[in-house]
Amino acid sequence: MLRLDVVAMPLALARIASILAHRQFNVLTMDVAAPVDGLRRITIEVDTADELGLERLVKCLNRAPDVVKVVRFSDDTSHHRRGAFVAVAFPEGRLAEVVAIARAFSAEVVEAGRTRCTVFAAAEPAQVDALVDALSGFTIRELMMAAPLRMPRFLRKGHTAVDRAHTWRRS
Structure with a gap:
């Protein structure tokens, strides 16, 4: 499960979809939220067991000009x-x-x-x-x-779900 914050511009969603198609990922669900403060939140559930392929997808999405942030959620670190x-x-x-x-x-x-x-x-x-x-x-x-x-889990003091949620930010 990936959550992307994307600049709300024309064709931004089409570019994201073309990246997924080019990498041949089977998209199970894609939810696109209305723009808020110039950003659009996109939640994507992809069908893959290939960790390396998913890592490459995240890196490719981070290089896209419209993507501000990519957050990857796993079952054990999120509700x-x-x-x-x-x-x-x-x-x-x-x-x-x-x-x-x-x-x-x-x-x-x-x-x-x-x-x-x-x-x-x-x-x-x-x-x-x-x-x-x-x-x-x-x-x-x-x-x-x-x-x-999906939402990150908030654990007791000393444990942070955000550390385990595999958050990648653009530099």
Whole structure:
């Protein structure tokens, strides 16, 4: 998982995408935030187990003229959450079962009718996947998952997550 701070200029996103394509990385998710103070935050989840290739990608991104900062997050140094909306259809009278499943996974029913409802969950990706599996006994009409969110962990005094988050800055 990479988080980039990029100058909010036309074609900056296209240049980032072309770097990823040129290096032949499979992008799982890419989330582009609205510009704030002239910078745009881009979160990219790439599918790779190749540490050396990922290191090279980070160096290549750092050399891009639009990139201000690249932060690499790993599973052990960051909190990882994913949001999902699940639209579920079910036979009349079975709403209570869907609500019970949603509560078991700390999810929320945001809209409900006699034969369909929408469930929202924001949790670790494995828990969101388990919720979807539990609801698969009903008819899932629509599933919308947001790009994953990551934030560095703040540890007790003497331990710093930022030191282990592999932060690279431009000089």
